[in-house]
Amino acid sequence: MESDNLLGSRFSPQSGNNRDTASVQIFDPNTGSAQPIQQNSARRASKFWCSLCCKPFKDRNGLQNHIENAFGHRNSCKLCLITFYSSSGLKRHLSNSSKHVWCKTCNRRFSSQAARDKHWEKTSRHRHCMIPNCEFDGIDNYELSVHLKTIHFQCGGCGELFLSLSKSRAHKTATFGCEFCGVHSLNAKNRKQHMLTHAPTNIACWACDGTYRTASGMILHLESGFCPCLIDTMELNKLLASWFGVSFIDPDYLFDLYDGKDLKKAHGENPRPFFCCECKERFLLFSTFVQHVECGPCEQSLKNLALDELKELFRNEFVKDEDGGFQLL
Ligand SMILES: [Zn+2]
Ligand SMILES: [Zn+2]
Ligand SMILES: [Zn+2]
Ligand SMILES: [Zn+2]
Ligand SMILES: [Zn+2]
Ligand SMILES: [Zn+2]
Ligand SMILES: [Zn+2]
Ligand SMILES: [Zn+2]
Secondary structure (H helix, E strand, O other): OHHHOOOOOOOOHHHOOOHHHOOOEEEEOOOOEEEEOOOOHHHHOOOEEOOOOOOEEOOHHHHHHHHHHOOOOOOEEOOOOEEOOOHHHHHHHHHHOHHHHEEOOOOEEOOOHHHHHHHHHHOOOOEEOOOOOOOOEEOOHHHHHHHHHHOOOOOOOOOOOOOOHHHHHHHHHHOOOOOOOOOOOOOHHHHHHHHHHHOOOOEEOOOOOOEEOOHHHHHHHHHOOOOOOOOOHHHHHHHHHHHHOOOOEOHHHHHHHHOOOOHHHHHOOOOOOEEOOOOOOEEOOHHHHHHHHHHOOOOOOHHHHOHHHHHHHHHHHHOOOEOOEOOOO
16 A cells, blocks of 8 residues: 555656646746746647756656656756756746745745745644645635545545545455545454444434434343333343244344243343344343444344334333323323
């Protein structure tokens, strides 16, 4: 992944995008200023060409390569890819060019590029993109973060930048990144669990007005006694035993659950009556079992639990709508 990191070895002018060089200009190496070019066929053929020897290139990389390797191109600006006749020409460019020492948004000139960049990092007036050659300037961190994500393919999980959508997708796959926020996970199961945090809270409590992101969260709310309906876990388990039978309840526990017996007394310290018939895992609470099904480590499906029908049964059993309220029967 390292080599794809814009902030690492590729965080250099040649890897920036080419939008800034899209307007064709020629630089007078003696004055360091830009002039619109005299269009001729050779120049029209390319947007990228050497300001010293006037040779055209296919793309930015070609010009970059030429400047780095051709004889007598020592006095080059690696960001703007302009070569000057003399070191003083380059120096003048570095201390005058808007690319290096100006903040356009504040209309302010700085003593050096370092000072200007520091301003961009620190100022709260605007948020300029710090990727070389990128001219984006946002009004706040939000705008900048959207820019980084969409234009520089930044991973929301680790902040790494990528050169292309396909590279950022490969990173997302390799890190089990979240579709929404990019957060990395250890494996597919953990990612599924993380994705639940983005689920809308549209699971309504079977008894009160509370809403939950997941069915397991709602059931835990019932089991833990936080619901104003004040249903007892033992009563709930009785209902579950009569509804599910041996489908999702260990036969060893079924009758004790149905009779409302203290499971610890009959089955020891760690009773696990709920049972996933797909993977044979066992659970103490119905909510933990439902969470297991939601996270999907096995093939068990929430559909098999027929929670909508169970809800009806639950309401008939425990909730009586009267004057918009409810009461235990
Ligand atoms: Zn040249
Ligand atoms: Zn420059
Ligand atoms: Zn500024
Ligand atoms: Zn940018
Ligand atoms: Zn990442
Ligand atoms: Zn996420
Ligand atoms: Zn409730
Ligand atoms: Zn299972």
